[in-house]
Amino acid sequence: MSDEFIPFYKPYIDKKEINSVVESMESGWLTTGPKVKEFQNKFADYVGSKHALAVNSCTAGLHLLLVAAGIGEGDEVITTSMTFAATANVIVEVGAKPVLVDIDPKTFNMDIQDLERKITDKTKAIIPVHMAGQPCEMDEIMKLAKERDIYVFEDAAHAIWTKYKGKMVGNISDGTAFSFYATKNLCTGEGGMVTTNNDELAENIRINTLHGISRDAYDRYTNKEASWYYEIVTPGYKYNMPDINAAMGIEQLNKLEEMQKRRKEIADIYTEAFKEVPEVKVPYVKDDIRHAWHLYIILLEVEMLKIDRNEFINKLTELNLGTSVHFIPIHFHPYYKENYGFEEGDFPNCEYVFERNISLPFYPAMTDEQVYQVIDRVKQVIEEVRR
Incomplete structure (x- = not known):
């Protein structure tokens, strides 16, 4: 057994984030305040959107976009089965x-032909998921949506830093939700951001983020002419981001380019090492995009092995290597089977990828030695189980 355990993920945090959080705590602002305002402004500038609204998760952001669009009972919303359950x-x-x-079996993103087949008169929104950091075919999706007056809300949980044909994700569709969860490229512990260029959607989201209150706490308590008085204009939610999280986010955004450079370096090392291994298929990357490299996903050619993907992962675990699988398809989950009639076999490309994929350890804090250890341990298992 190898000595060092290499975890699937480890956050890239240093004294800058720690000092920023301490500064926020010492200021007296623990909840939504000046740090959130600063983070929102910096993020909007970064992606080029008119509005950026900080929330406590990407899930909250997607929910707020649907609420703001007035989507509800009797409507249909299209997304992919290859995503985390929150999207559905x-x-x-x-x-x-x-x-x-x-999905497209090469990119793992939404299949455009299947999307077009699934659109009906009840379709009110499409939620593309930019899998692993590679953008969906947004030109085709936006064209289909505009022809039918359908909203497009992107799930960009993996896609900060992603570009599609030169344009930043976050400034393409009607609205985009980002994740700053502990494992994401930009981490605030828990958190997310919604970007949009639509003033009406932005105002609705802003109000619904904090209980439906007409003015947020920062405005009510910092303006010398402000008062205790507020009004509930809609039954909203408790989705606001605290300043402590935003303090981390500001520093993470400041060093995002540095972190992305390291992600690309590691991705290149993995690809070079595995591209000549016939039992491993490395990620396919389109030419006209900038990949955020949130995940490095390999596909096992299981027909060339004596064991399946699950057993392969067990052997990697025995070698002290942490891995993951992205994702268990939505249509495999009992709730969606029982309530919407989905069955195994409904989405063959999705199932093909699910049965073969492994996400390797992949984060800026990895040393070159750890990266090569990952490669060696994967190759060791392949040698043991090759047909």
Whole structure:
């Protein structure tokens, strides 16, 4: 057994984030305040959007976009089955019906032909998921949506730093939700951001983020002419981001380019090492995009092995290597089977990828030695189980 355990993920945090959080705590602002305002402004500038609204998760951001668009009972929202359950859950939460599409087996992103087949008169929104940091075919998706007056809300949980044909994700569709969860490229512990160029959507989201209050706490307590008085204009939610999290986010955004450079370096090392290994298929990357490299996902050619993907992962675990799988398809989960009639076999490309994929350790804090240890341990298992 190898000595050092290499975890699937480790955050890249230093004294700058720590000092920023301490500064926030010492200021007396623990909840939504000046740090959130600063983070929102910096993020909007970064992606080029008119509005950026900080929330406590990407899930909250997607939910708020659907609420702001007035989507509910009797409506349909299309997304992919190859995503985390939150993408579909928010559709259910607003009372709409989740409609799933299959994926392109090369990019793992939404299949455009299947998407077009699934659009009906009840379709009110499409939620593309930029899998692993590679953008979906947004030109085709936006064209289909505009022809039918359908909203497009991107799930960009993996896609900060991603560009599609030279344009930043976050400044392409009607609205975009980002994740700053502990494992993401930009980390605030928990957190997210919604970007949009639509003034009406932005105002609705802003109000719904904090209980439906007409003015947020920062405005009410910092303006010398402000008062205790507020009004609930809609039954909103508790989705606001605290200043402590935003303090981390500001520093993470400041060093995002540095972190992305390291991610690309590691991705290149993995690709070079595995591209000549016939039992491993390395990620496909389109030419006209900038990949955020949130995940490095390999596909096992299981037909060339004596064991399946799950057993392969068990052997890597025995070698002290942490891995993951992205994702268990939505249509495999009991809730969606029982309530929407999905069955195994409905989305063959999705199932093909699910049965073969492994996400390797992949984060800026990795040393070159750890990267090569990952490669060696994967190759060791392949040598043991090759047919």
